[in-house]
Amino acid sequence: MxxxxxxxxxxxxxxxxxxxxxxxxxxxxxxxxxxxxxxxxxxxxxxxxxxxxxxxxxxxxxxxxxSEEKFRLLVEGVKDYAIFMLDPGGYVVSWNKGAERLKGYSADDIIGEHFSKFYLAEDIRRGLPAAGLRIARSEGRYQAEGWRLRKDGSRFWANVLISGLTDKTGQFYGFAKLTRDMTEQKLIQDKLQESERLAAIGTTAAVFRSDCSAGFNLGICAEGNLSPRFSAW
Structure with a gap:
């Protein structure tokens, strides 16, 4: 101011x-x-x-x-079954002690090998390994029985289950294969079938002899016409 x-x-x-x-x-x-x-x-x-x-x-x-470790320990503890995994092409990616005992291969021997080496040569020519994988992938599982080979070349009768594996998104990533040695059961079954076959032959021969004794089919029963198989009866 x-x-x-x-x-x-x-x-x-x-x-x-x-x-x-x-x-x-x-x-x-x-x-x-x-x-x-x-x-x-x-x-x-x-x-x-x-x-x-x-x-x-x-x-x-x-x-x-x-969970995977528990499953691994469970699988490793199973000795009566061969349990192993295959990649989508059929190559072995895991191997349990049961598989080692049954087939004779160690994990180092077999991992990375194709599972068809367990099959007989004639079955490979018939395409059985590929057919099993194809069915397991398309239908989810494949089950069969047949002769398989051990590492030493010996055979055993196997009951085989192959399951196709998919993840949560439905993406296919391989197979789980379970094999059990059924050789003993197979031999018992074969012996039983052979016994039944022989019993059926014996029954037929007995009926044939009875017919001859009764005078039926005299032309067939005449000496010299009787089959050697039945002549022993």
Whole structure:
């Protein structure tokens, strides 16, 4: 304020500054600060969710490893069955102690080999190994019995089950194969069938002799016409 010589207010001297731009800048800074805080909160929430998901996945993977280990120990403990896995092409990728005992191959011997080497040459020519895998993949399983080969070349009668394997998405990734030695049962069954066959022949011969004794079919029963097989009766 400026006064005259008597001390009375004469006029007011002032300075006006335009702070509109400053106000706008402050507003923009405040908005940017709030946006940064919001993004930081979102990022923290996302990190929390990610940490939770990682913890869940680690727990699931741990349980899966434990489950796989239990299954491996279970399979390894089975001695009466050959249990092993094949890749989609039919090559051996796992081998249990039962398979080693039954077939004579160690895991080092057989892993990476094609499973058709367990089949007889004539069965390979007939396409049985490929047919088994094809059916197992298309229908989910294939079961059969037949002669198989051990490492030393000896044969055994096998009951075989091949299962096609798929993951959660339905993607096919190989086969599980279970083989059991049924040789003893096969020999017993063959002997029983042979006994039944011989018994049937004996019954037929006995009836034939009875007919001859009664005078039937005299032309056939005449000496010299009787089959040597029945002449001994």
């Amino acid at each position: 400026v006064r005259d010589e008597r001390g009375r207010p004469w006029f007011i001297h002032g300075l006006a500054v335009d702070i509109t731009e400053l106000r706008e800048t402050q507003a923009r800074l405040q908005k940017a600060h709030e946006e940064a805080r919001r993004r930081a909160d979102e990022l923290e929430a996302a990190n929390t969710r990610l940490r939770f998901q990682i913890a869940e996945r680690e727990t699931a993977e741990k349980r899966l490893r434990e």
